[in-house]
Amino acid sequence: MQAKRLHPAALLYFWYQSLKSGLLYFFILLAFNFNERFTGYFWLALFAVLLPTVVGGILKYLRYSYELAAQEIILHSGVIFPKHLHISYAKIQTLQTKQWFYLRPFGLLSLQIETSSQAADEPEAVLPVISRAVVTQIQAKRDAVLKNDRQTEIFFPDRDSETEHIPASSEFSYQIKGHDLNLYALTSLGFLPLMLGFLAIYNRLSDVIPQKYINAAVKTLENRSGVVLSLLAIVVILLALGFSYLVVINRYFHFEVHPEEKQLVTSKGLLQQNIVTASQEKIQAVVISQSFLRQALKLATVQLVLASQAADEEQDDQLVLLPVLSQGLALKNASRLVKWLPQKIPRLPVGRRFERWKIIRNILLPTILLVVIIGLFFQPYGWLSVVLLPVAFWIGYYASVNNRLALTNADVLLAQNGHLLTRKLYLIPRGRIQAMSMQQTVLMARVELSHLKIILRSGNEKQVVQVRYLPKKKAEEIYRWYRHK
Amino acid sequence: MEKSQHLPERIKKVWKISALLSLVVGSVMCAVIYWVVDHFDWPGWINYIAWMLVLLDFVVELLIIPYRYRFWLYQITTTDVEIESGFFLHKQTAIPIARIQNVTLQAGPLFQLFHLQSVKIETAAAAHEIAGVLPESAVQLKQRLMELTQEEDVNAS
Structure with missing residues (x-):
């Protein structure tokens, strides 16, 4: 098959990319504009930045092409150092598309392809602007490869084979309701870090704004004192609340998830629609998380710990599977999407x-x-x-009350902790635990206590789930279960 | 099941020498600090603090060697590798062989001099290190891990 160029609109993308770095140099130049020496040359400097941007963008576009071969997808890129990237369809683990609202009328989107390779902290391949037809084509080729895999599996039957996993999962899908999304956004605690952000911005501003304006402002404030200050505080809180509300609405708008083959597909987003197709094998653990606020309202969120970068922009790098639903339904619905999840879990005992x-x-x-x-x-x-x-x-x-641990009979470990007023229950299959540690100080050894650390892979890094101050016997029991003894 | 193993005796010497080396490096740093203090008229007590820290580090490093040795244990069974270390903060880690992605053998100049090697065991999430083993057991260990890994399903990411 012939190598194809990206859609011409990709030119804008490349220009935007090089303009970003070009403008950086431009501002650096301006910042070093001592004695106003360059001032006369402003337009010349701007031109010197813009010219390589425009030409470089065009060159990059011309040199960027892709090929959909029978077994693999090949990417050619690079102006001075040509690069050829080969990815076999069978090795694709995660596909992620992102579509900005202004590209929607043109049916264009950006595609990120990820494999298991651990080379860099970014997806292996990015096709910045292509038409939906190409994405469908890639998906179809990949699904065909997956299907072939399944046929060979029948020759070597194992527990994963067809008959077993179709009935439970294939029908179920979940769309968020307007009411639920609203609830999710309203109960978000995202405004707390936002407020800190506003304070930081204020700090920066007060460094930049000349002192006399600040003094004047402080004087007017002193005159009206209490009332104005508290009004100001209320305005800041409302701003932060409103902003975090909009951020959540924008991110999880029209949230939808359904299983497909051996994959999970989630789609969401208002301004930028984001579709992630992740292989079930990439799921390292399922997390049911509740902030104290959502706990009071008996609401829960189900997230996935994925061995993939697709979840990088989300909270705690964990892909949201079910944004908000009532506490009792969380596990039931999640278990229809993730097949190894137990439907019911035992009560987790609270510590002494x-x-x-x-x-x-x-x-x-x-x-x-x-x-x-x-x-x-x-x-x-x-x-x-x-x-x-x-x-x-x-x-x-x-x-302390949320620090709990238990085992299900289905070889799934339940570990719960309550960090910064958010309770997280991790459901981890034994086979996904990369390593396990018991840790104790001398003083803890004397009263027979021990921490238990469960090491997982999240993204390209490790994530440690810790349950603290367990009775030593209990920690040892789990440790032995992990070691199969 | 096999018994837990200590690191080779020789590693104590390596630790002693590296403590000595850090004393030498510390002394050089103290000399630099002495010059800076003299040259820029900084307060003189900075010198004493620097020397105290360097000496304290040296003494502590030397004193804990027997403990460090005694509480450093490792064990390789047919199913997993277990590493145990620390007295004040005791830590015991199990890494199933099915989870191991690669094994790296490494030896710096000091280790080469004493014919020792460190073994780094990497999973998909993190790396774990056996501080020092004899070269022949390092190679054995590596081979053993590789054999066992081949038997297990390596597809799990």
Whole structure:
């Protein structure tokens, strides 16, 4: 088959890419504009940046082509250093398409292809602007290869063979309802980091804005003091809330998930539609997570730990499988999408009192130290930081009651922790645990306690799930289960 | 099942020499600091602190060698590799052979001098290290891991 170029609109993409780096140089040039020496040459400098951008973009476009061969997809790229990338269809693990709203009328989108290779922290291949027909073609070729695989499997029958996994999963699909999406966005705690972000921006601004304006502003504030300040605080909180609401709506708009062959397909997004086709084999663990807020409303989110970069932009790098549903339904619905998930899980036992106390102590002691230091150094207002103590106690208490561990009879480990007021229950099949550690300090050994660390792969990196201060016997039992003894 | 193994005795010498080396490097750094303090009129107590830190590091590194040796254990069975280390913070890790992706043998100049090798065991998620083994057991170990890996299903990512 002949090598094909990308759609001409890709030219805009390449221009945009090189313009970004071009403008960076331009601004660096301006920043070093000491003594106004370059000022007369402004247009010349701009031209010097734009010319390579335009020409470079065209060259890159002309040199970028792809070929859909019978067994593999071949990408040619590079102006000075030509590069030829071969990816066999059978090795494609994750396909991800992204479509900006302005490309939708033209039926154009960007495609990212990932294999198991661990070479870089980015997808193996990106086709920036192609038509949907090409994506369908690639998918069809890949599905054909997968089907062939299945036929060979029948010759060597094993547990995964056709008859077993079709009935449970193939029919089920899930679309988010408007009400649920609204609920999901409203209960998002994303506004908290956003507020910190606003504060950071304010800090930066106060460095940049001349002092006299700040002084003037402070003076007007002093005059009206209390009322204005609290109004300002309310405005900041509302802004952060509104912004985080819109971010969530934009990201999970029209969320849909369904199984397909041995894959899961999720699609979502308002301004940019994002479709991820991930192979079931890539699922390392399933996470049911609830912030304290959603917990109070009995809502849960189901996420996947994937050995793929496709989830990089999502919260905690975990792909959202089911954004929001009532706590009781979470596992039931998830188990229709992920076949090894158990339908029901045993109750997870809560730790003994002195084990829980150790978790609370670990956060309380440093906070007390911090409060004392702040109090002594910033007399007398520093002592106001005492309000941190109940917050720390709450965070510690939350972590301590949610720190739990259990085994199902289906060779799936249940590990739960409550970090920063968010409860996460990990369901991990034994075969996906890369390694397991027991860890204890001398003092813990004396009272027969031990931490248990479960090492998973997430993206291209490791993720450690930790359950703390377990009775040593229990930790050893799980450790032995893992070692098959 | 086999018994857990200690690292080879020789590694104690390597640790001693590397403690000595860090003393030498520390001394050079102290000399530089001495010059800077003198040249830029920095307060003199910086010198004492620097020396104290370097000496403390040396003494502690030397003193913990017997403990480090005693609590460093590894074990290779037909199904997994187990690594155990630490006294104050004891850690015990199991890595199933089915999860191992590759094994790297490595020896720096000191290790070469004492005919030792470190073994790095890599899974899809993380790398684990056996601090030092004799070259013949390193090769054996590598071969054993490779044989066992071939028997197991290596498809799991």
